[in-house]
Structure formats: C-alpha cells, structure tokens
Amino acid sequence: MAVIYRQEILQDITFFTSAPKAQFYDKLFLNLDLSEFPEYTAKTGRNGFSKRALLCAFIVMKCECFSCITDLIDYLNNNLIIAHYCGFNIMKPLPSHRTVDRFILELNNDLLKKLMKSQVLKLSKMGIIDTSFIALDSTPVSANTRQNNPKSFAKNKFSKDNQPRSDKDCGLGVHTASNQHNERNFEYYWGYKNHILVDCITGLPIYELTTSDNVSDSTAALDILSQTNSFLSVDECTFLADKGYDVKAIYNTVKELYHGEYVIPLNKRNTKDPKKLASGHPICEAGLAMHKNGKLSDNGRTRQKYCCPLKNSKCASCPCDHKNWNNGKKHRGCTKYVTISDDYRLSIDRECISFKKLYALRTEAERYNSRFKQTGQERLWGHSFNAAQNLNSVAHIALLAVALAAIVTKSNSSYRCLKSVKRIA
Template sequence: LPSYSVFRRFIKNLSNSFLKEIMKNQVNILKDLGFIDNKFISVDATPVKANTKFNNPKSFSNNKFSKNNPPSSDKDCKLGVHTANNSMNLHLSEDKTVNSKKNYEFYWGYKNHVICDAISGLPIAEFTTTADVNEVSNLTEILASTNEWFPLEGSYIIADKGYDSKQNHDFIRYTLKGHAFIALNKRGTKKHNLTSKGNVICDAGLPMHKDGKQYFDSYIKQKFCCPFRTSKDDSLCPCKHDKYFNGKKNRGCVKYITIGTDYRSSINRDSIFFKKIYSLRTESERYNSRWKNLNTEQAYVRNINSVTNLNTIGHICL
C-alpha cells in the first residue's frame, strides 16, 4: 500500500465536487429504481469534532473554549455547541456564555448536515460546514442546492426544533410548494396563564381585560389591561402590585399576547397527522448512528477540505 502521506495528500487536494457527483449518481439510480423518492424528507445535523487536544476532556489548557484561543493544529475549525436537546437555540457570545438550562458541551470542529429519505433511511445530500454555522440559518441553502438536481417540490420536510423559523417555513411552503413538519421552538417566549376564554391572568390571579390589538405583517399583538385600571380605590389590587400605584390615569399591569398569522403559526402541531409524519424523523437519528459507526464523529485530519471529503466518502459507503 502507498504510505499514509500519499492518502493524506489525496484526501486534502481532491475536489469535493467529484465525490458529490458520485453520490448524486448513486441517488439518481436509486430514485429510478424506486428505492428513494421525495415524498418524505428528513433533515438533521451531527457534530464532527476536530483533531485537537482542546476537545479532549482530560485537557486542562487555559481558555481552551475561547474564541480568542483557536487551536493551532486545525486552523479551519470553529467553536460550536452541541446539545442533545434542541428546545432552545444556543448562541455563543463574545465571552462564550450560553443562555440555556439544557445539557450542552463546547467543541472545536465542524457540522455535517444530511438530507435523508425518511422512508428508506438512505442519504440524498450532505453538506459539511464549520461548527459555528447555525442549522436554522442554513436550511434554505441546502434545500435549494439539493432541489437543483433532486426535485423537492411538494415534499414533506421534517426537521427538529433547531430548524424552526418563519423563513424556513415560508421557503418550504411557498418556494418548494411543500409542507413543513418542524417542531416549534419557543425561543424564550413568555408563557401566560389564561382563562377558558383566552384572557391573561395577572399576578394577583385576576382575569385581565382585552384592550385592543396591534397589527403587524406576520403577527398580531393582543393587549390586556388591569381590570381596575380606572379605579381610584387603592385597596382593590390583591397583591398590591407596584404598577397599580403608578400615579397615572390608567393604572395597573399591561400584558401582551402575540398571535401569529403566518404559515408557521397556522400549523397544528398537536394533531395526529403532524405527529405521525414528524415521527418519521427518527430515521435521521438511525442514519446518523450508522454514519458515526464509521468513526466519522471524530476527525483524524486537520483541514476542512479533508474533513468534507471523508464525510462524503462515508455517505457514499452507506
């Protein structure tokens, strides 16, 4: 066999477009044979850790997960966050803090985004990015790129909360003419206690009164006011709220509820139909598990072109 350096140069210098063409030909052949179609499409991403000591949990380097201290062994990798729960969007700030109560971990490396046939469990397309690329901002790009050679018009696109956004829903519905089955990401929205008629319950436990609406392009803000806002009696508020004694003509609390009017807000995620289609997303989890068995979750090369080529070869093998 040739030496390791020969393989290393080959995998680094080979253009990924050649491997992508091989994978496209495989997918098109499977499509013609009826093994793959575009009816149910599942999208997911999995982390690929860079080959650097900073990803070793036994490493005690100072500031090993600081943006200002990138690893010298792999200059292409970026700092990312991996979490087992996508109920919240995680964003890195300059001081590398993350506002989330979920279990997560920092890592230096890349991400591999995979589009699968949710029935056969076979990959259709894959893309490798650095770890700092957010899934929610990348979905339209990978769907549009795949749609150029594998038609996704009318497809049911299935994805987890990490891909939830108005832009992604509108692209699937109005550009691809398909349907989005993406779990809702509340992104820190306030949860109000409501009465059976939909009125907000204030801090004192009283139902608030509706007080007009504000209309915007894709949502409506319903305003609620204190039931005693015009009263002059200081003893009516059970909790003696500070805003009840604001000295203004209209006293008391004011709360708002946002009512979406776009496609994303119109989806009934509690319906049996939505849950049945969304359950097909587990096929992506199964495929990711098979792909990781090829030892692709840990990079053994130290540049993005080599990582990208090895990832594509892994998908071609599967």
C-alpha cells in the first residue's frame, strides 16, 4: 500500500513546484489574451507544437530572467505544472532546443507588436496607462559575437569594416555613462537598440521599436510617436527625453502635429558659450561690447549680426590686435552671430522650477530599462535582427502581462516589481 501511495505522490506534478510560483503563472496566463495570436501556422503536414504555448514558454523565460533556451527547457522539464499552464501536453515530450529556437527566429514580429498593442489598450481602458506624460529612451542590446567579449584581443574588433560573421544585421554603437558631450566613460559594442516609449506615471511601456545600433535616437523618435498615435492618441501630451533627442524636428512635430509640450535639455553640441552683457550683446576678444549690424536668415533660422565697435573709427586701433582688423579691407574688425530664439527649441526656459520637476519624471524610463535588462535582454543569444526584435518584444509583453495580472487580481504588491508579484502570488 505504501508503494502505491508513493507512486501517486510522484505522479502529482504540483508537489515539485512552489505554490506561489504555480499560482503566479496560472494567474498570468489566465489574464493574457492570445485569441488573436495564431495557434498553428502550418498549412500542410502536422501542426507540431502550439505557437501560443511556445510564446507562453518565452514569457516564462523572461519572467525567470533566463538568458538562453537551455535554461528554459530544463526549467519546464523540472516544473511540469508550469509547462501545463503554458499549454503543452505534459504527457508527451516537451519541445526540443531546435524547435524553440526556430520559433523565435521565424516568428513574424508584427504578431508580437499586435499583442503588445492589445495589452496597452486594455490597460488604457482600465485607466492605468495614460499618455499625459510620456518619456522616450533607448537601451543597448549587445549581439552574440566574440567581438563583444572583453577578453577577446582580436585586432580592430570595433572597426566598421570588421562586421561580425555571426550576426550580419547588428551595428556598431557606443554606450556612454551619460549624455554629456565631454563624457569620456564610454565603450564600443556591436548590437542593437531598443527604443521604448514609457508612461511616466505608471512606469509601463506603451510602444517599443528595435533598430540597429547605428540608428540615432532622434531618427527613431518621430516614427515611434506616429505609430503610437495610430492606436493610442498622444495629442496634448508632455514629451520627455534626454539630450539625445534635442532636435528641431521633434520640437516642431510635438508642438504643431500633436499640440503637446516638450521637456528636453539643451544639447550644446560643443558650441562655445560667448561672454555677453545683460542686454545680450556679446563681448569681443578685446573686452569691448559689440554693436548690432543687421540680421541674417538662412537654413530656417534668424541670426543677429554683431560687429566690432571700432569698425567705423578712422583713428582707433584694435586693443588686442585682432587678425581681422588689419585685413586691408574697408569693413574691418571681427563679427559674431547670435541665433534669435524664434523657434520652439530655443524658447524653453530650462532653468525654471517647473521644467526641472517635469524632467525628473523621465527617470521612470530609466527604471523601466533596468527592469527590461533584468529579463535577460542585456545580451542576446540569437544571431539575427528578427530574433533580436522578437526577444525584445516578448520581454515587454511579459512585463505588461505581469502588471495586468497583478492589477486584475488586486495583488498587494507593486505591479512594476516582478519579484514581489511572483513571491506573493
């Protein structure tokens, strides 16, 4: 009789997985709507494994912060109740490494974009996600190549002409510790960028886009705003971003097209800060206040021209003996140009208290990027652009699914903290 009881206990899969973790995945997949995600895509032959089950397996991978498929397969084989919640038939062998790898490599990313869009719209209808204050930021994702290995001593491993053989789609980028123009703490790497638009109030993602790392942040910003506005209005929003997005086209688009406001620090781009009087007149190298001498309009901007105060003097000489004073021409002396702040970019008072308080909300994008990296997305194991963008999308879907499950089930833990939700599920 004891042998029979022992055999029944061994056959009960619930004994081999902790109850909170099993309940966590049960609630997670019950509140994840996959009705529009195709379950089988094969038109001929056997169906194979369910595509929805494979997607749920990758969501488990991101929730457990695994960085490779081998860890995921071992985890599912040792926790069959979770594999059952994913949708697999645990009475049969689970998918192999090759099957799981082929799924993420060949999956159409538009399906994942559509799934993430439905999650965002559901949270928006519940009053959780809002576009009143949105922040855009990018995070680097390193490619799986030996040239990113710090112990590799290959020559010219970060040369543009030395494209990694293992990943022909990745680009060469540079990652700095901050956006200061004189920042020297930086490193080169081969990989991709994941651009993410975040709700600054809830800290949840709204839209994401993966590009090669040689694509600038400002180039992707307008496309992200346009794609987001196609399903969730960003009209009258407050757009927050760092110095990397200090581009005139972004200001004009946010103001004129979306009727919103912008909170972006000024990127001086190595320009010199000339000495000026309180009236705004610049001071020349000799220490003299320069005089206005007309305006100049070019390239869509208006600049005030200032000339040497001794320009029309017949007897005076330049105190500093400037090279332009003795140039043999009638109009002598140095000239300077000051851009008149008639555009949106230069009309912002970046020293006021309201600007600084609003810009502090942008740190929510940094916090989300930290949670995104913890899912195992700091370095990829795939070797193609499609695999990179699919893995990035699945990570965002997993974090949204955790937040949605925590909100629907009225969990006491913060829906932004993955570990606490798993702990008290």
